[in-house]
Amino acid sequence: MKTAFLLHNAYGIGGTIRTTFNLAGALADRGHEVEIVSMMRHRKQPRLALDGRVRLVPLVDIRAAGPDAAEPAFAEPARIFPAAEKRHRQYSRLIDQRAEAYLRSSDADVLIGTRPGLNVYLARFGRRRALRIGQEHLSLSAHSTRLRAELAKHYGRLDALITTTEADAAHYRRRMPLPGVTVLAVPNSVPDPLPTLVAAPSDGTAKVVVAAGRLTKGKRFDLLIAAFAQVAAEHPDWQLRIYGGGAERETLQQLIDSLGLSGHVRLMGSRTPIEPELTQASLLALSSEAESFGMIIVEAMRCGVPAVATDCPHGPGEIIRDGVDGRLVPVSDSQALAGALCELIENEPRRHRMAAAAVQSAARFAPALIAPRYEELFTQLAATRAYRSRERIRSSVRAGLRVAVRHSGLRPLVRLTRRGLSQPRTSARNRTAEGRPIAARRTT
Structure with a gap:
């Protein structure tokens, strides 16, 4: 094929x-x-x-x-x-x-x-x-x-x-x-980065939080930077590294400088592949308002890095099991984001347990498991x-009838069934007591 x-x-x-x-x-x-x-x-x-x-x-x-x-x-x-x-x-x-x-x-x-x-x-x-x-x-x-x-x-x-x-x-x-x-x-689908891209997954000891994505407003890196101001105040030996390029780079750098975070938050630019950078971190942060999936979450999990992510529509909640292989926090809540990061920074055993669970959980996105689902779809289609062609025809006929009735102002006399068009319906007053239609009257 x-x-x-x-x-x-x-x-x-x-x-x-x-x-x-x-x-x-x-x-x-x-x-x-x-x-x-x-x-x-x-x-x-x-x-x-x-x-x-x-x-x-x-x-x-x-x-x-x-x-x-x-x-x-x-x-x-x-x-x-x-x-x-x-x-x-x-x-x-x-x-x-x-x-x-x-x-x-x-x-x-x-x-x-x-x-x-x-x-x-x-x-x-x-x-x-x-x-x-x-x-x-x-x-x-x-x-x-x-x-x-x-x-x-x-x-x-x-x-x-x-x-x-x-x-x-x-x-x-x-x-x-x-x-x-x-x-x-x-x-x-996200492949296992070993052994082609990284020597080993993260060991969870690096005092680094990583984030990655296009530097656009919807990713809310401004929210993440504001949250990390609180993290840095409580854990000044930790850093935030943000990978990616985009239109918001200058604005974000100004925010970093204004908050006095130049020693704690760095805009790293784009990296390809991203996996070697992920293995140099212990946590991933995602602060988006919306994600269609959140591929960076899976990539981090496959590298042994659990994520703290906003529970935005639609992806993170279908990837992360909150409290098991990562954390989900409310959208646009910088304090909740900072609190979850601090929690895992301070609780190293829990962070390591989440990292191990993340590696196992992310395996369900392996290309070798996703490809058969496409093959099954090809066979089904x-x-x-x-059958699906008939569904289209039936829908088209229904739509045409609705338009015709709407423009005529009359009740529909024909209805569509799975086998085709039914006989014209007769009203109750045109039926006999036994339910048979009354013969049409002849006019002169």
Whole structure:
């Protein structure tokens, strides 16, 4: 079986890229032919390591001196990639054209999109003989109302929609019903870092708390820095290291300086891979307002580092067992975050127990366990293709009838059953006492 993943930019760094590379390698282990299609390419080689058996196909070289820069469509804005998608400015008419050409000609048995705009490409242009699966690495609530409306028009053509958490899958089923589309949760996959990336997991003795992610407002690193001011006051020998880059770097550095924390909190910049840095810490802190999954939590747990995380929608609560392999604290509560960090700093035996439990718990996210879940999904979707097609038709007919009735002002005389359209219903006053319909009266 051949599986193709559509990625925004496989040459960059990010959780979606990492988990896609992980899953692609795991499917290759199980005998699949796998390729990753990158909508764009900004450098010669990917930043992250990719299994040599996985083929990488870039569609558009966006480098100024690249071979595609002279194409007229290169400078035109995208027309098909949704305008409400946050990456729209990075897309061009040339990417629209190349994505369409690839999808219409691909011989892959399974096509998997990895962000909303790519799922729209997939729904519109993916061959019907292929299984079309959209992944959502952001929660539904993270999308604007305008984008949700756009996605609702196209997602109904997919065979399946996969979220990273059960909570988000339930949210989609409730807020964006998709007849004939299987909506389910499959978590991101995270490999064991040993022995390729780290010599050994953390021993829990380093007086370091680590955090990682894009330096954006939603990650609330400002909250974490404020909380660590309290931690540093009680435990001045501990440090906070924050890894990642982003627009908030200067603002965060100013906050660090204003709180007098320059000796305790450091902005470390981006690191790839991140696992060697995680093993140099004893705790991970996550302070986000929302997370679609929280891949850094699993990566830390696999390195023997328990997490103290805000119990934000939707991921941390489905990863961490509070008090067993980590701690969950209320969102936007700096005192609770500081208190949980201090608790584990002061209680070293408990911290070590959580670290051991974290390693065991995180094993459930191993690619070797996630890949079979995708294979089961492929088999299920292939077996139910005809049934799901009928579900779409029934839903379309129901919607058409509702519109017709709404515009006519009449009660519906026809109802849809699982076997098709029923006979027209007759009202009670047009039935005999025995329940048989009265013959229509002849008029002259």
